[in-house]
Amino acid sequence: MLERAVIIGDGQMALVTADAIAERGMAVRVWSPFKEDAAALARSRLSPRLKDFHITEAVEITGEDAAAFSDVTLVVNAIPTQFIRSVWQRLGEHLPAGVPIISVSKGIENKTLLRPTQVIAEIVGEDHPLCVLSGPTIAAELAQRMPATMVAASADLQLGRRVQDLLNVPWLRIYTNDDLLGVELAGATKNVIALAAGMIDGLGAGDNAKSALLARGLAEIARLGAALGARLDTFFGIAGVGDLATTCFSPEGRNRTCGERLGRGEKLQDILAESSSVVEGVPTTQSVVELAERHGVDMPITRAVHAILFEDMSPRDAITELMSREMKVEQIG
Amino acid sequence: MLERAVIIGDGQMALVTADAIAERGMAVRVWSPFKEDAAALARSRLSPRLKDFHITEAVEITGEDAAAFSDVTLVVNAIPTQFIRSVWQRLGEHLPAGVPIISVSKGIENKTLLRPTQVIAEIVGEDHPLCVLSGPTIAAELAQRMPATMVAASADLQLGRRVQDLLNVPWLRIYTNDDLLGVELAGATKNVIALAAGMIDGLGAGDNAKSALLARGLAEIARLGAALGARLDTFFGIAGVGDLATTCFSPEGRNRTCGERLGRGEKLQDILAESSSVVEGVPTTQSVVELAERHGVDMPITRAVHAILFEDMSPRDAITELMSREMKVEQIG
Numbered sequence A, B: 001m002l003e004r005a006v007i008i009g010d011g012q013m014a015l016v017t018a019d020a021i022a023e024r025g026m027a028v029r030v031w032s033p034f035k036e037d038a039a040a041l042a043r044s045r046l047s048p049r050l051k052d053f054h055i056t057e058a059v060e061i062t063g064e065d066a067a068a069f070s071d072v073t074l075v076v077n078a079i080p081t082q083f084i085r086s087v088w089q090r091l092g093e094h095l096p097a098g099v100p101i102i103s104v105s106k107g108i109e110n111k112t113l114l115r116p117t118q119v120i121a122e123i124v125g126e127d128h129p130l131c132v133l134s135g136p137t138i139a140a141e142l143a144q145r146m147p148a149t150m151v152a153a154s155a156d157l158q159l160g161r162r163v164q165d166l167l168n169v170p171w172l173r174i175y176t177n178d179d180l181l182g183v184e185l186a187g188a189t190k191n192v193i194a195l196a197a198g199m200i201d202g203l204g205a206g207d208n209a210k211s212a213l214l215a216r217g218l219a220e221i222a223r224l225g226a227a228l229g230a231r232l233d234t235f236f237g238i239a240g241v242g243d244l245a246t247t248c249f250s251p252e253g254r255n256r257t258c259g260e261r262l263g264r265g266e267k268l269q270d271i272l273a274e275s276s277s278v279v280e281g282v283p284t285t286q287s288v289v290e291l292a293e294r295h296g297v298d299m300p301i302t303r304a305v306h307a308i309l310f311e312d313m314s315p316r317d318a319i320t321e322l323m324s325r326e327m328k329v330e331q332i333g
Helices: A012-024 A035-044 A081-094 A116-124 A139-143 A157-166 A180-203 A207-228 A238-249 A254-263 A268-274 A281-295 A300-310 A315-324 B012-024 B035-044 B081-094 B116-124 B139-143 B157-166 B180-203 B207-228 B238-249 B254-263 B268-274 B281-295 B300-310 B315-324
Strands: A004-008 A027-031 A050-054 A059-062 A074-077 A101-103 A130-134 A148-153 A172-177 B004-008 B027-031 B050-054 B059-062 B074-077 B101-103 B130-134 B148-153 B172-177
Touching: A004 A012, A012 A027, A012 A050, A012 A059, A012 A139, A027 A035, A035 A059, A050 A139, A074 A157, A081 A116, A081 A281, A101 A116, A116 A130, A116 A180, A130 A157, A130 A180, A139 B207, A148 A157, A148 A180, A148 A238, A148 B207, A157 A172, A180 A207, A180 A238, A180 A254, A180 A281, A180 A300, A180 A315, A207 A238, A207 A281, A207 A300, A207 B139, A207 B148, A207 B238, A238 A254, A238 B207, A238 B238, A254 A268, A254 A281, A281 A300, A300 A315, B004 B012, B012 B027, B012 B050, B012 B059, B012 B139, B027 B035, B035 B059, B050 B139, B074 B157, B081 B116, B081 B281, B101 B116, B116 B130, B116 B180, B130 B157, B130 B180, B148 B157, B148 B180, B148 B238, B157 B172, B180 B207, B180 B238, B180 B254, B180 B281, B180 B300, B180 B315, B207 B238, B207 B281, B207 B300, B238 B254, B254 B268, B254 B281, B281 B300, B300 B315
Parallel strands: A004 A027, A004 A074, A027 A059, A074 A101, A101 A130, A148 A172, B004 B027, B004 B074, B027 B059, B074 B101, B101 B130, B148 B172
Antiparallel strands: A130 A148, B130 B148
């Protein structure tokens, strides 16, 4: 079917998703929360955060709340997690009844410990079919239309297929999956592990250590997922280990880069103050530690990241402590 | 207990393993299949393949077959897979009865399709307890005593614990695991996926594509493992996804590097002729394709690597074909 999609958000993922939808020949509109940003983007067609990327004129840009939803058949949420609630509180009244919402946000809301689609459902009600779109998608590569895969996860298989079709361009391969909870949780928690991976880079501890961390990190986020009712399998698929790998190894990743600077001894406040984008893993670490406590799940890497971010522990001490924990039988999931 | 170990082989993994055992305070001897190599190594204490690495005088070096096994309590097999049979046919008669054998080789023998420990057992008999030692262990990093983890897999838990103790040095963390089959198979098959990962690097296709390949590659080697009786879990642990990640992403890896040169258009024969070390993934690809056929397991990435290595398919065509296969529901294991 011919879709008309609106993307709520004007960050990197919003723009590269719009690029694919436009190339697919579907109508697509990008909504920016700030009218000035929308006007600048509509004029320049360039994003300050995506080098050499030009947004085609086929993509409509708007800063108007009501107009954003005119005639849309699909809505894509691409707002940083901690801002989803306020954005949807503002937009909710304009949302057409029953229109499906696809979320690409990767985080967990502080205090409520809700996933992006849970926050949205709490505000806009339960009559919108939900889908999570996730995977190893460094935006700088998608901006160059380099090949990538994603998972469209929804309890509504029909909606998963629509998202598959919406993004059916030569450089994307979309898999469907019915474990929305697992896919959304994997996308959020991998950012915490990526912070730790970056620290290993910053400490110069090497790829053996980073790969061990990736494996042990995967085991602990899968354990949390299983405790929350997700399928373990999901964590070992494209939206799990695939996304985790690219986030831990790509030099472009924001969370990895933030971790690397922490590993080199910089202060979190200084890094965040200089960053033009949100580092999702930082607030998500707080939420994940609380989720793990609530569900009695052991997450030593996440706890170490928390201690480094918020309790003044040095990355070197934390990594040494992780490496010297009592040797034991390997336990997965 | 105080061990006296002999390492059969003088490659990179043999030397860095000897280094750890010596540092642990256990007696250790390295056996080289060539008397001249043993003499050169004993004199120089340097390896041509490990920059800035010096083998301590505490490590005895020998090229004598019978002397190699004098008073040993443990034997470590570190011979490239396709040479294990001939080496052990030569050494077998000197092996003391009942002494345990730990294998660090990562491959599958051509034609017989046997794993390293199966080849050894076929030659030396069934009365030697077996252990597989595997994990993300780029030798260049271990040579610098950078932190790493490994899995000691054995049906004999007692032997797993002895290996844990043998390598109990500050830069290593050894996990025990009872799924020897899974750990050994994961170590072999990840080299095939690493060849494909290198091709993606050579083609400049990016980290999103490489991470998707890692996830889909993991799914297909896990599927083979399950069909052969391994635990699926093992593939999602340190010796599975951990080793796969370091092999796909570390610039040092031989299999990844070989794949990268293939991706850039070089010919396999030229690459192998110039390489001073064995590229385990190349013969292993042949064995894995046959194993998959025999057990009716679908392994599209492995088949693509086979087509590139042995059937003159271009890496670009193969990757494009993989990316454009019919979109479908994600399936793990």
